[in-house]
Amino acid sequence: MDWFEQARAAEQLRDWDAAITLVSAHAECYSSDHYMHGNHLWHMELLARAERFTELTELALTDVHARRRLNRSLRDQGMEAALRSRAKDRDRDALYVLVRLLCEANRVQEAHQVVQDFGPEDQYAHRIVARFRTPRSGAQ
Incomplete structure (x- = not known):
């Protein structure tokens, strides 16, 4: 059995240590080898599924994929305060x-205030809020 099959098996068994160790050895962010880059994304996913938020947070300092996966994980875990802190830290x-x-969560006014507090010049953040303030027509 090669490393990939071993990693998949470990992932299915939720043996996060083994899966992470195997995948990380074959992972590289922004590699010209698309397999290495794909393994990097898999590595970030495994860290999130293992709830290794400390490791993701450290990697997020320099790795955009870790940062995005961390933020999605914080959302999925309902860790609003942690997201707020990260947003405050730019x-x-x-x-x-x-x-x-x-x-x-129908807290549009609060979302607007968050944008005012942490990104008043961020047009994309304003557009997100505006989409929810605009009445929607038709099926969604």
Whole structure:
């Protein structure tokens, strides 16, 4: 059995240590080898599924994929305060994830305030809020 099959088997068994170790040895962010890059994304996914938020947070300092996966994980775990803290620390992706979370929970005014507090000049964040403020017509 090669490393890939071993990693898939470990993942299915939720043996996160083994899966992460195997995949990370064959992973490289922005590699010209698309398999290495794909393995890097898989590595970030495994860290999130293992709830290794400390490792993701450390990697997020320099790795956009880790940052995005961390923010999605924080959202999935309902860790709004952590997203708010990351947005306050100028993590734009965290701002967008937080704003969407608030808007989807019908807390549009709070989302607007978050944008005012953490990204008043961020047009994309304003557009997210505007989409939820605009009455929608037709089927969704």
